Amino acid sequence: MFNAFEEIGGGGGSGWAAHVVDQKWAHFTAEDHETWDxxxxxxxxxxxxxxxxxxxxxxxxxxxxxxxIPELGALNARLLPLTGWRCVAVAGLVPDDSFFAMLAARVFPIGNFIRTRAQLDYLEEPDCFHDIYGHVPMLADKGVADAMQRFGETGVRAIAQGQGDKVARLYWHTIEFGLVRENGAVRILGAGLASSFGEAAKSLDDPAIERRRFTPESAVATAYRHDAMQPLYLVADDMGAVVAALRGPLP
Structure with a gap:
């Protein structure tokens, strides 16, 4: 069975690999698994x-x-043949430069912890439910998977050029909290919404929330809140617009 922790030398070395830890799946309790379910x-x-x-x-x-809670070796055994992506465990948030380098290598970081029962509806710091349930299903789609790798490469270059704020905003307004039109209706795209019971439906039907048309230019110019439910979402015309934005250069 594939073991990402062992494959990169136990998380040592330099760059993004230094953030990788053992998932320690056996340490999850029965209550942790029930929380996932x-x-x-x-x-x-x-x-x-x-x-x-x-x-x-x-x-x-x-x-x-x-x-x-999925064991990452078993999850990767299914994901790798589909799109070449794999998941690795991390202890918490990964710095932006390392995060985008991971994406460029077709690697997605997964928090090695899960929220408590008191945090079922909303959690500020991403846990393994957000990371796996919210993000990984879309990485099984070849078009999205390829675009995410390209976006990782763009992110590495952008941060090196002092444009980290731009790439972070484009990521936020698409992969994390983006909405998109599909089959004549506005649908959820972003993992932050997909994994949030409190925010998912509100993003689509709360009349107090502003929804603007997505363009790459509007995304990189639009600030966001990372510590509260969003007052504003950007709505892409279709999935093609999102994929093109992730594959293209920063505005």
């Missing part, structure tokens, strides 16, 4: 008809509802 069941029911179709395709392909 609660989150998975209610979020999947909530998102029916609210999220892009590729998300549910990814859920099915990766078997994320098989029960309990």
């Amino acid at each position: 609660i989150l998975y069941a209610r979020q999947t029911a909530l998102l029916d008809g609210l999220i892009v179709e590729r998300f549910f395709d990814g859920l099915a392909a990766l078997g994320l509802g098989d029960g309990g």
Whole structure:
């Protein structure tokens, strides 16, 4: 079975590999696994008809509802043959330069912890449920997976050129909290919404929330909140517009 921690030398060395840790899957408690199952069941029911179709395709392909927190070796055994991406465990947030270098290498960081029962509805710091449930299903789609790698390369260059704020905003307004039109309706795209029971439906139907048309230019110019539910979302015309933005140069 593939073990990302062992493959890169246990997380040592330089660059992004220094942030990789052992998932320590055996250390998750029965309550941790039950928390995952609660989150998975209610979020999947909530998102029916609210999220892009590729998300549910990814859920099915990766078997994320098989029960309990996924072990990353088993998850990678399904993901790698589909798109060449793999997941590695990290202890918390990864610095932007290392994060985008990971994306450029087709590696996605997964927090090695899960929220408590008191945090079911909202969590500021991303845990393994946000990282796996919110992000990984879309990495099973070849078009999105390829665009994410290109975006990682763009992010590395942007940070080196002092444009980290631009690439962070484009990522936020697409991959994390983006909305997109699909089959005549506005649908959820972003992982921050896909994994949030409190914010997913509000993003689509709360009349107090502002929704503007997405363009790469508007995304890099629009600030965001990382510590609260969003007062503003950008809505892409279709998935093609999102993929093109991720694959293209920064405005």
